[in-house]
Amino acid sequence: MKRFVSKAVLAATAASLMLVPAAMAGTIKVGAILAVTGGASFLGGPEARTLEMLVEEINAKGGINGDKVEMIIKDSGASPEKAISFAKQLIEEEKVLAIIGPSTSGETMKIKDISEAGKTPLLSCAAAEVIVNPVASYVFKTPQNDSLAVKKIFMEMNRLGITKIAVLAGNTGFGQAGKGQLLKIAPEFGIEVIETEVYDKKATDLSAVVAKIRANKDVQAVVNWSVVPAQSIVIKNIRQAGWDVPLFQSHGFGNIKYVELAGAAAEGVIFPAGRLLIADTLSADHPQAALLKSYVSNYESKYNETASTFGGHAYDAFTILVKAVETAGNDRDKVRAAVENLQGFAGTGGVFNFSATDHNGLDIDAFEMMTVKDGKFVAYTGK
Amino acid sequence: MTIELFIQYCFAGLTYGSIYAIVAIGFNIIYNTTGIINFAQGEFVMLGGMISISLLPLMPMPLAIALAVVITMAVGALIEIIFIRWLKNPSVLRMIIITIGLSILIRETAVHIWGEGIRALPYFIGNQVTAISVFGARISPQVLVVIGVCGLMVVALGLFFKTTSVGRQMRACSANRTAAVLCGINTRNMVTFSFVLSAGIGALAGCVMSPITYSEYDIGTGLAIKGFTVAIIGGLGNAGSAVIAGLLLGLIEAFSVSVVPLAFQDAIAIAILLVILFVRPHGLFGSSEAAGLKEF
Numbered sequence: 001m002k003r004f005v006s007k008a009v010l011a012a013t014a015a016s017l018m019l020v021p022a023a024m025a026g027t028i029k030v031g032a033i034l035a036v037t038g039g040a041s042f043l044g045g046p047e048a049r050t051l052e053m054l055v056e057e058i059n060a061k062g063g064i065n066g067d068k069v070e071m072i073i074k075d076s077g078a079s080p081e082k083a084i085s086f087a088k089q090l091i092e093e094e095k096v097l098a099i100i101g102p103s104t105s106g107e108t109m110k111i112k113d114i115s116e117a118g119k120t121p122l123l124s125c126a127a128a129e130v131i132v133n134p135v136a137s138y139v140f141k142t143p144q145n146d147s148l149a150v151k152k153i154f155m156e157m158n159r160l161g162i163t164k165i166a167v168l169a170g171n172t173g174f175g176q177a178g179k180g181q182l183l184k185i186a187p188e189f190g191i192e193v194i195e196t197e198v199y200d201k202k203a204t205d206l207s208a209v210v211a212k213i214r215a216n217k218d219v220q221a222v223v224n225w226s227v228v229p230a231q232s233i234v235i236k237n238i239r240q241a242g243w244d245v246p247l248f249q250s251h252g253f254g255n256i257k258y259v260e261l262a263g264a265a266a267e268g269v270i271f272p273a274g275r276l277l278i279a280d281t282l283s284a285d286h287p288q289a290a291l292l293k294s295y296v297s298n299y300e301s302k303y304n305e306t307a308s309t310f311g312g313h314a315y316d317a318f319t320i321l322v323k324a325v326e327t328a329g330n331d332r333d334k335v336r337a338a339v340e341n342l343q344g345f346a347g348t349g350g351v352f353n354f355s356a357t358d359h360n361g362l363d364i365d366a367f368e369m370m371t372v373k374d375g376k377f378v379a380y381t382g383k
Numbered sequence: 384m385t386i387e388l389f390i391q392y393c394f395a396g397l398t399y400g401s402i403y404a405i406v407a408i409g410f411n412i413i414y415n416t417t418g419i420i421n422f423a424q425g426e427f428v429m430l431g432g433m434i435s436i437s438l439l440p441l442m443p444m445p446l447a448i449a450l451a452v453v454i455t456m457a458v459g460a461l462i463e464i465i466f467i468r469w470l471k472n473p474s475v476l477r478m479i480i481i482t483i484g485l486s487i488l489i490r491e492t493a494v495h496i497w498g499e500g501i502r503a504l505p506y507f508i509g510n511q512v513t514a515i516s517v518f519g520a521r522i523s524p525q526v527l528v529v530i531g532v533c534g535l536m537v538v539a540l541g542l543f544f545k546t547t548s549v550g551r552q553m554r555a556c557s558a559n560r561t562a563a564v565l566c567g568i569n570t571r572n573m574v575t576f577s578f579v580l581s582a583g584i585g586a587l588a589g590c591v592m593s594p595i596t597y598s599e600y601d602i603g604t605g606l607a608i609k610g611f612t613v614a615i616i617g618g619l620g621n622a623g624s625a626v627i628a629g630l631l632l633g634l635i636e637a638f639s640v641s642v643v644p645l646a647f648q649d650a651i652a653i654a655i656l657l658v659i660l661f662v663r664p665h666g667l668f669g670s671s672e673a674a675g676l677k678e679f
Contacts, residue, residue, distance in 0.1 A: 037494075037499070038499075039499075041498075041499045042499070042500075171646065197644060197645045197646075198644065198645060198646045199645055199646075200646075200648075200649065202602070202605045204399070204402070204592075204595070204596035204597075204602075204605075205395065205398055205399060205595055205596060206645075207391065207394070207395040207398070208391070208392055208395035208396070208636070208637040208638075208640040209640050209645045211388055211391035211392060211395065211520075211640075212388075212640050212641055215384075215385070215388050229501040229597060229599070232597075233596075233597070236511045236512075239511065239512045240511070240512055240513075240514050240521060240523050241391070241514070241521050242514060242521045257500065257501065261501065261503055261597060262511060263510055263511035263512075264510045264511045264512045265511040265512050
């Protein structure tokens with residue numbers, strides 16, 4: 001009898017010990033590696049601010065399943081070397097549940113293997129297709145694939161009967177990747193690229209190269225693929241030359257700053273982008289409408305700056321992670337599996353349907369063709 | 384090549400060329416009085432553009448530009464007084480390293496003040512798409528403003544150095560510093576003055592080119608490299624030759640686009656610089672005898 005009592009006491013003690021951690025609110029540690037400063041700060045800045053805002057919101061609501069979120073944001077300054085050391089630090093020392101970021105494709109590719117080896121889910125905010133193709137089991141990304149934007153542009157060209165085009169690309173990773181995709185996919189749509197030029201991201205005036213491609217009378221449209229401010233110089237120089245050729249831009253044009261810089265020249269530019277840019281004109285029954293409106297208005301009232309699609313990528317990454325943690329709990333492997341099985345999640349970039357073979361989860365419907373009218377982004381309705 | 388295309392390339396070249404030339408003139412003024420290359424010259428151009436853009440909401444554009452030029456001149460004076468004036472017989476190398484440090488310092492300060500965003504002054508005449516037709520080629524009026532301001536600046540500087548007392552003192556300083564001291568010229572003041580002058584010229588250039596090229600905290604470095612190339616090609620120390628070399632380089636760059644991909648444009652400038660340094664180290668228009676007398 002005495003033995004039985006002591007056993008019972010022991011069992012009760014053990015049970016209570018096991019119960020203690022569950023009863024006490026835990027914290028969920030999430031890391032983020034973002035280019036808050038440096039050349040890619042136009043990406044990392046809005047991304048970091050978005051994460052800060054979302055963490056504040058979710059903790060005010062009591063966290064995820066009662067656990068508070070602790071966000072550790074590391075500023076990589078777009079340097080791959082820094083991204084590598086931060087990734088190791090976050091995985092090994094901080095033992096974070098998952099990492100959001102990095103902002104740029106170059107950094108993401110450098111830490112892809114580290115997150116894979118550390119078995120830590122990585123939700124990148126960078127665009128390049130190589131991040132998720134081939135698929136690495138722990139690596140995901142939220143921005144839409146370049147090839148989808150290219151296809152969207154070519155579909156519109158087919159509709160307009162354009163077959164011969166010139167391609168101008170910035171000399172950044174984004175520009176080079178886009179140029180590669182344009183050249184690769186063009187034949188599928190019966191389009192011939194007859195002029196290609198690459199310009200420096202610090203270019204100051206590009207009227208000479210514009211004069212050169214204009215001299216080729218066969219050019220029916222120009223695609224200007226870049227994510228740096230120099231893309232506005234191209235637009236300006238083309239229109240200054242009095243050349244009213246159809247001008248297509250990439251989704252890297254989705255920043256109202258670039259429209260302001262190109263001013264009157266930006267009118268009528270056609271480009272594919274996520275619907276965030278036209279959130280205010282989206283019909284209310286669209287699956288993305290409600291969340292886009294609330295994100296844009298929350299962000300803009302909190303930070304007093306225009307919301308961009310880039311901040312939206314961080315919104316998607318964080319919200320996907322929250323959804324996964326809600327079902328899978330605070331466990332790296334279970335969270336990874338939960339993200340992979342996430343279906344029909346409407347984010348800022350589109351409706352995500354992840355699978356074991358698709359770690360981006362977006363299809364071509366994530367893009368909408370847009371144009372610039374009176375200095376504002378509006379949905380493109382065709383000529 | 385059609386005549387239209389030829390003229391279009393010419394004006395593109397003259398635009399780049401004028402910008403390079405103005406930066407090169409700034410290099411030359413400081414080189415003349417101190418014998419050093421001021422690697423913070425590009426930062427003066429950046430400051431001019433950024434300050435005028437910040438002042439624009441408060442006042443009309445001509446006033447904003449004038450004030451930006453004055454503020455940048457004050458910055459130039461301050462830099463010289465704090466970092467260079469007190470040095471006793473500084474070596475050329477030491478002063479050059481100081482200017483490199485200063486360029487980084489100014490750039491980093493600019494990031495803290497203005498952030499990394501890109502800005503621009505509005506076009507002086509018309510807007511982004513306004514163009515004047517010249518023999519079928521279309522030129523933005525702003526291009527003519529840049530070329531005009533560059534021309535005016537060269538003439539004004541020429542007059543300043545030839546006719547005014549301060550200008551003559553500065554020339555004496557550059558010809559022979561010791562002799563200038565013996566004649567009672569305060570060479571230290573002349574050095575300060577040369578920084579003020581080149582800061583002012585850089586700032587004005589930064590304002591007039593801003594609508595075309597945009598302004599950003601780090602545009603200075605690229606401009607300094609091109610301006611330096613032009614100064615070397617023309618022969619260090621001569622404002623007139625800097626203008627000719629600048630326009631020449633601009634035209635070569637513009638016409639190079641018709642034969643090689645745009646991506647090689649900067650390589651061409653640097654290749655020309657190397658050739659000049661090997662073949663004519665005193666520059667296209669400089670005299671080798673005069674160059675031989677200089678320390679650097």
